[in-house]
Amino acid sequence: MKDLSNNTIERICKIFGYLDALQKKEIGFISSRELAQGLGTTEYTVRKDLSTLGVTGHTRRGYDVKLLKTQLGEKLHLTQKRKAGIVGLGRLGTALLDYEKFKVDGFEIVAGFDCSINKLERIRTQIDVFSVNDLKRVVAERHIELGIIAVPEAAAQNVADTLCAAGVKGILNFSPVKVTVPEGIVYLDMDFTNALRFIAARL
């Protein structure tokens, strides 16, 4: 079941998130059409995606919201809690440290890192913060699987190398440069400027 396309995974992740909203509204069943509408895709694609994953709905009722959430969670390994660490505790990094939504979705920020001792001392947060010098140790001790890069671009590649050497398995990069990671490490960019560029190009 590892032969899912990136597009499918991305859509399924969106569905997964959307189901939360439906549960809040106490909607028990949802059809592929409504799901598609809520997500900006087509009913065909939704059905294909779900069917590819082997999850199944009900004739004339659609998909059971609660059940679907569970099933998707299992298929995409989203049920197990994942521990993450954030490197770079500037404005963005500290905002991410306390980002509530991560917790709700099973991602736990268990450490923050920065190279500036000053910054480490000034930061007010519940999360433990460390010097990047301790990164390797802390990643191992706390079983951190995901590294979040929020440092200035000049430092990004270095931080990525350090994180990979420390043993993280996935990296989410908020810095505006693309970094290279070893084979087997899952990597994703969150480049704000690029997002605005994309919008501008579509205007």
Next chain:
Amino acid sequence: MKDLSNNTIERICKIFGYLDALQKKEIGFISSRELAQGLGTTEYTVRKDLSTLGVTGHTRRGYDVKLLKTQLGEKLHLTQKRKAGIVGLGRLGTALLDYEKFKVDGFEIVAGFDCSINKLERIRTQIDVFSVNDLKRVVAERHIELGIIAVPEAAAQNVADTLCAAGVKGILNFSPVKVTVPEGIVYLDMDFTNALRFIAARL
């Protein structure tokens, strides 16, 4: 030239950003292969994308970095400055207010908005901040084309509606819910949790 696929636009945007890095390294020419490697795609795709846009390179030298930047900027309408406003001045919103990289790339944050008067008074930033009550007026006065949503999810749809009514043409949504916008408005999600989910699914 509006018949570019989203994939192509996304890749071109990435190339556009990558060219900055090359210019900083004072690299004058770059081949499709190197470009592809730096971006995690293939040389074929790079050549197809660029050729689709009608920009052209040099035999045995590759693409002229400076020229390519200019050409891509023109083709994607990235040369003209774009004004943006941020709604929601929490941790994330204020981090975005001062995000340096926007300026470099021709995006100017010309206003911040929040509904909390308290917050507006406490904020220390160079950017002018306003109550959301003044949003419509300020968007018009300052010719804001892009709206950035950084409010809690409960308020997101409302803010999106207000922004669209005020006349913005594109929306970048950092809240974790998908909002719906009228036909013709360019819309993009930046859902952090979803990004982590995507990584977790790929682990």
Next chain:
DNA sequence: TCTATACTGTGAAATAATTCACTTAAAAAC
């Protein structure tokens, strides 16, 4: 219980995206 309905699930068709293979051309080397 029966019937009409509104869904899913899926193979097939259509469309889109990527990769390949090869032509062409400029630069570098000799």
Next chain:
DNA sequence: GTTTTTAAGTGAATTATTTCACAGTATAGA
């Protein structure tokens, strides 16, 4: 000046994705 090399540009082939069409079926209503 000639040859070799390297890389762009591009139509064709391949592969992937999306859409369609419709059979099958559980549900709601009567």
